[in-house]
Amino acid sequence: MFAGGYWGKILRVNLTTKTFTIEDLPEQVALDFLGGMGFAVNILYNELKPKIDPLSPENKLVVFPGPFTGTNIPCSSRIAFGAKSPQTGTLGVALSGGHFPAEFKFTGFDGLIVEGKSEKPCYILIRDGKVTFRSAKRMWGSTTSDCQIMIKNDLNDHNVRIACIGPAGENMSRMAAIINERRAAGRKGLGAVMGSKNLKAIVVRGNQEVPVANKDSLKTARLSMAKSMKDSPVLYPQFSKLGTAMVVDHLSAMGMFPSNNWKDTGTNSFEDYIGVAKQEELNVGKEHCYGCPVGCTQQIRVNKGPRTGVIGEPEYESFYSLGSTTGIKDVGEIAASDRLCDELGLDTISAGVCVGFAMELAEKGLLDPKLIEGLDLRFGNADAQYELIRRMAFREGIGDLFADGTKEAARRLGGDAWKYAIHVKGLELPAYDGRGAMAHALNYATAFTGADHNRGYAIQEIFGVPVPYPVDRDTIEGKGKLTKWNQDIGTGACDCPTTCAFMLTIAMPGTITESTAALASALTGLKFTSNDIWTIGERVNNLAKAFNSREGFGREDDTLPWRLMNEALQAGLSKGGIITQKMLDAMLDEYYTERGWDLKTSRPTKEKLQALGLDKAAKELWS
């Protein structure tokens, strides 16, 4: 059916009956949603019944690479996992890199829809065109590393690639991630969805070459993209060598690197202990995703203390969540906690923010001393962090209280605890203090997945990139328009094709929609313009928002943590920063207006939905 980029085949499996069907991918879906996150949102909107329990068999886990995945387009080994999020109740999508995405595509499928619930632990094997269900009885309870080794041995095949859950996913922690090798589709608790289905892993191996419609055009477009990457003053000279952690010092200098559960942002001198130099001291090498010439993953090995020898791969975000926000200053300890999260299958951001939250609650005397059970929950205590992470994954004692994230823990604790819970819609905040950068704050409030830096990252506020125009980070004017711009370009040009978000943020922020359109056209033989890529991004964000609206999310849910709206930054270059309700409302008004959404309910208007061809959503929301 398709000339290139797609196989035209979607695999739908039912875990209850252990059956599967292979469905045709409609060309119109390819044109409207491109792939990856777009396909995920389309299926979830159209197939999930409203108001289902995300951990019930009625939820579906969808897995979609994009047309670029598995080709020789650089940095395209990305894949979107999606489901109704057990952490936020919104539509939940998380993308992951590594080798799994490309290998998935080599199986000859464009996507996977997992329905129902297996009676017993199992894994899905998609190999050489065959689909089988195998027992995961043996792997159930294992760390993600052990699980992957056990599956390889079980199959006597070391070339499979595996996306799996750890004990956290099995125990349905709403912060559970899906791990392939050491890469994570970390956020929104999609690992818990796998756990709820008794699905330990998805295992893929294939040898089919992704078809290309026009090889000459693809080569031209690909070389053009490679040149943009090469010309970037940051991508190879800095990012390739230092990874995302290169941003730590910068954000710290800006007074926006959150510390001690966001109460002390701007007061600490992070250059002293988690700067680039310290990372380099412990660095033992880097890893590349399939087909990536950059290799941003930096490996750090602990060189002292009880976790000596452990290797972690902490990103910028983990330096924050397992470092600054819990007061841990030792890079090795951050790496060790990062590894533990990967092994147990916990999202590092949410897990770390939970630890910081617990530490502040303990400091304020808001936790039952009996519950703390000898844990010395002080900011900066790496041993306590390590042990609390473990208990969360296994739901042991106090771990059970925090296993579902800060929102749920605050709900169970009652009282004032909610004030210190750093989340939006249940998703813990990433490492940019929105009090110093207004588009960041607005994006946290409005991203359809909750506080998610991967949905509409405002690079303009952080690095002064003047695209589409220069902005001041501390002003609210224009941030509605900018946030829409960032959300749509990220969706259309990265999360749908799929390519790595760093192409957008670091290598080619201004030109990526052109590049994406050229690549997609050459690859598929369909016609995509730069404008189409923009529209796809907008369409996906509207349909995802419609999903959330249908679930009951309204304007009042597009908000921010109490702390950001009530406690100003006390020191540093962003001193005094705060986002009052009035400021937020002004930004929301602009944002909704730009989006063509209803100011009162925040719902996409009927006209907007119809203009995007989303007639079903228009009907469901406005009839």
Added chain:
Amino acid sequence: MFAGGYWGKILRVNLTTKTFTIEDLPEQVALDFLGGMGFAVNILYNELKPKIDPLSPENKLVVFPGPFTGTNIPCSSRIAFGAKSPQTGTLGVALSGGHFPAEFKFTGFDGLIVEGKSEKPCYILIRDGKVTFRSAKRMWGSTTSDCQIMIKNDLNDHNVRIACIGPAGENMSRMAAIINERRAAGRKGLGAVMGSKNLKAIVVRGNQEVPVANKDSLKTARLSMAKSMKDSPVLYPQFSKLGTAMVVDHLSAMGMFPSNNWKDTGTNSFEDYIGVAKQEELNVGKEHCYGCPVGCTQQIRVNKGPRTGVIGEPEYESFYSLGSTTGIKDVGEIAASDRLCDELGLDTISAGVCVGFAMELAEKGLLDPKLIEGLDLRFGNADAQYELIRRMAFREGIGDLFADGTKEAARRLGGDAWKYAIHVKGLELPAYDGRGAMAHALNYATAFTGADHNRGYAIQEIFGVPVPYPVDRDTIEGKGKLTKWNQDIGTGACDCPTTCAFMLTIAMPGTITESTAALASALTGLKFTSNDIWTIGERVNNLAKAFNSREGFGREDDTLPWRLMNEALQAGLSKGGIITQKMLDAMLDEYYTERGWDLKTSRPTKEKLQALGLDKAAKELWS
């Protein structure tokens, strides 16, 4: 040159110069030593200068599979590692199973001799007929699991098989093991030899089929062996399901399962806590070595406490060394410590016995309180065991004192500590209390590698197997002859061909030399009789003993730990058991006489050596 079983090629690499040569395997060596341990002993005797420091570049690490390795003969994926042992100063050989041995053979080599010392950390890659040296800078400091993953990623080849060291080997702990996947060539500190050479790993991959001289004869001999295995009342019905741990209850019932550093053997009721039932409760599956229909490795996953989720593969010996001799009663904790030893690259037997030794010293007040540094070194404290193991591997504080084994620790401590050090020639004792079984005691005293249950295991005393004749375990008469029998058959029929020792001890104790001769003849096209297999076993043991004699080992070194000779067993079915010097001397006299060795010096006589064709040794020892 050879019709089958051998490639006729030995690879000799020099790490100092990063060069290699390929040498012909002389046919006479194949006839005289068969392969595996035989080849290792032959090379080490002939090529090592006497009295060298085992951790100097002058030592050589040799790696020898046998003619059976990599063929379809069941249970033949075994390989011998050898060097002058840094732990004992004797000739040191340790065998390992897994997939590495077969894969080694598939490279087209019959063996590897590693000389010199690399300036920087490196690994040797033998793949597709090519030999290369690669940097191990990145892997240095890593656990064995991480190291193996890093090397696979480094090569972008997941089908290589890897034998490597952990931090313990790098830090030249004299108890360091060589690990492939989770299999260990555990004993005699050969991991430290790799560490001393800056050699992190040996990596192999090949696709050559081992040649067979006479396929029809091989099939006949192989089916005959398979039938013997099938007919065994123990091998499949019990051993395959329970692994070596099935012996725990038996030895415990006999009052011979050593507990609390051998001071309380016979007093504990081990059925209560480390019996088969408890193991089965936590069992999550089993692993097979290449081509093994049995699969004795049982995986146990911790289900409570701080190490929940960790998978270990404790053998019978680890149930002792990391369990009964340190007073640990929790099977999960034993498994966790076992895993830690594998990850850090420590021999589980020696490491555990060291921990028990440390616990007794602490109990007796023989350790400097400052040195214990907050470790609560009580028998039964799993946390202390776990942490002490870690410190030994990294030589941290008290860990450095015990990192080289009980003998060296006792030497450094002085005073009475030596009395509680449970070793022979520096090698810690395995899990059969010789006070209840005299051939075991004699074997510990005389095995050329120190106290080693793999050299002359007296199955007759444990399971009443009447081969070659019935014996009483508590009598000394006839034990000299029996020990020679056991040592020679184990060497000739298992460690040289190579096949798994369990074929000898469990499946076919009385017939294995016939089987081995038939298989070896069919495979190689050379002529081997059952008697030849016996002679090969005898020759190897004599040449190894000659090595030790040349190093200065005499009759006085063929001894036992003070405790076994001075403290009788106080309870249980072996109550009263002890081995006095007089008893030991009587057994040694019989043993040396049976062996044709000089009673005074314990040296093999000139006549014996000459009769075995070991003229060089005859000349060196007696001129």
